[in-house]
Amino acid sequence: MVKNELSSLNAFDFLKLSSIRKKKFKDAADTPIPNEYPVNALARRLHPVRQFVKVDKIIERDKDCKTYVLVCNREKGTEELAYFAAGKYITVFLNIEGMPITRAYSLSSSPKESLQGKYAITVKGVQGGLGSRYTLDNWHVGSELEISAPEGTFEYVGLRDAETVLCIAGGSGITPFLSMAKAIADGDEDFNMILLYGSRTADSILFKDEFDDLASKCSRIKPVYVLSHEQKEGFEHGFITRELIEKYEPKNAYSVFICGPQVMFNFVDKELAAMGLEKKYIRHELFGEIHDASAQEDCPDHEKGSVKITVHIMDEIKTAEGSSDDTILQILEKNGIAVPSRCRSGECGWCHSYLKSGKVYAPKRLENRRKADLKFGYIHPCCTFPLTDLEIEVPYSR
Numbered sequence: 553m554v555k556n557e558l559s560s561l562n563a564f565d566f567l568k569l570s571s572i573r574k575k576k577f578k579d580a581a582d583t584p585i586p587n588e589y590p591v592n593a594l595a596r597r598l599h600p601v602r603q604f605v606k607v608d609k610i611i612e613r614d615k616d617c618k619t620y621v622l623v624c625n626r627e628k629g630t631e632e633l634a635y636f637a638a639g640k641y642i643t644v645f646l647n648i649e650g651m652p653i654t655r656a657y658s659l660s661s662s663p664k665e666s667l668q669g670k671y672a673i674t675v676k677g678v679q680g681g682l683g684s685r686y687t688l689d690n691w692h693v694g695s696e697l698e699i700s701a702p703e704g705t706f707e708y709v710g711l712r713d714a715e716t717v718l719c720i721a722g723g724s725g726i727t728p729f730l731s732m733a734k735a736i737a738d739g740d741e742d743f744n745m746i747l748l749y750g751s752r753t754a755d756s757i758l759f760k761d762e763f764d765d766l767a768s769k770c771s772r773i774k775p776v777y778v779l780s781h782e783q784k785e786g787f788e789h790g791f792i793t794r795e796l797i798e799k800y801e802p803k804n805a806y807s808v809f810i811c812g813p814q815v816m817f818n819f820v821d822k823e824l825a826a827m828g829l830e831k832k833y834i835r836h837e838l839f840g841e842i843h844d845a846s847a848q849e850d851c852p853d854h855e856k857g858s859v860k861i862t863v864h865i866m867d868e869i870k871t872a873e874g875s876s877d878d879t880i881l882q883i884l885e886k887n888g889i890a891v892p893s894r895c896r897s898g899e900c901g902w903c904h905s906y907l908k909s910g911k912v913y914a915p916k917r918l919e920n921r922r923k924a925d926l927k928f929g930y931i932h933p934c935c936t937f938p939l940t941d942l943e944i945e946v947p948y949s950r
């Protein structure tokens with residue numbers, strides 16, 4: 553049915569559609585339906601479920617921070633890497649001594665580099681961080697990895713965001729902004745970037761040379777470095793306060809993108825609220841994984857201790873035991889049970905599971921479930937803590 557035919561139809565004409573369709577089927581060629589249409593093949597290329605890569609290069613940023621350049625692992629069948637919008641992250645699938653865990657890392661490489669078969673991620677050691685410690689100590693040139701396609705929603709959207717974006721970064725939260733800055737310089741993103749980047753000292757600034765180089769070539773990128781523990785000429789001193797934001801904010805309307813540690817989110821959010829900036833102009837990258845239920849301000853009183861989780865995965869039933877201070881996902885992984893996950897922050901929905909029985913707690917600021925999920929008992933195990941023994945249903949094993 554062509555558009556003109558449709559627009560000239562009234563409701564009664566729809567009754568004739570059946571006979572028109574029958575005639576079209578009858579007149580159609582009898583060649584068999586293809587196993588795969590070109591559009592399906594394209595969708596698979598753009599959104600592969602898994603990609604296989606190798607570590608091609610390692611750049612030491614400081615003693616506890618490294619950038620890993622990843623390239624296609626052709627022997628494992630990955631001939632090209634999925635393209636992405638700057639700001640996305642990939643999930644790395646790890647197996648640490650029988651523990652099937654995932655970790656999400658923002659891409660610092662540009663979308664253009666992905667077309668050349670290259671991604672880059674930067675991993676910083678986190679105190680007590682299982683995944684980051686394992687990665688920093690074990691990945692070497694040639695290490696083979698399994699990763700997801702680029703994921704996430706932290707990206708510039710022309711219809712929604714203002715022409716200028718005030719980007720606020722802290723520590724290794726700078727990585728998605730490097731990808732965005734490269735994409736602006738490449739002409740793949742169409743916005744102006746004012747970057748307020750908070751670090752402790754000048755020596756701990758990540759990617760300063762890269763940002764300075766990009767800014768020297770592209771007038772749409774303006775980095776400002778803010779040092780909290782050092783006073784130095786050419787750098788701002790202190791924290792990213794309302795006064796500092798007002799000093800650099802553009803005259804016209806602007807959006808704000810924030811990525812950094814949780815403590816920075818909390819601080820900057822209050823400063824922006826005091827400025828009266830509407831929430832719709834503010835976008836956050838993920839908060840990151842939460843480890844300690846009792847440390848969350850809205851956690852209800854509960855008896856801390858060991859809990860048992862019964863997991864239904866398709867026709868299988870497994871059991872896991874762990875601490876009520878761990879998320880459900882962490883407990884399952886520690887018991888060797890591999891379930892779907894990507895962001896580990898309640899944002900992507902990959903871990904979506906059904907709570908058959910028991911009581912749980914999910915921190916309000918990571919609450920991204922739909923109303924129907926809340927009503928019918930669905931949870932995100934990556935950001936939900938058990939308050940009692942539980943029984944859950946997981947859609948499939950990873």
Ligand code: FES
Binds near residue numbers: 894895900902903933
């Ligand atoms: S892993 Fe993304 S919502 Fe749970």
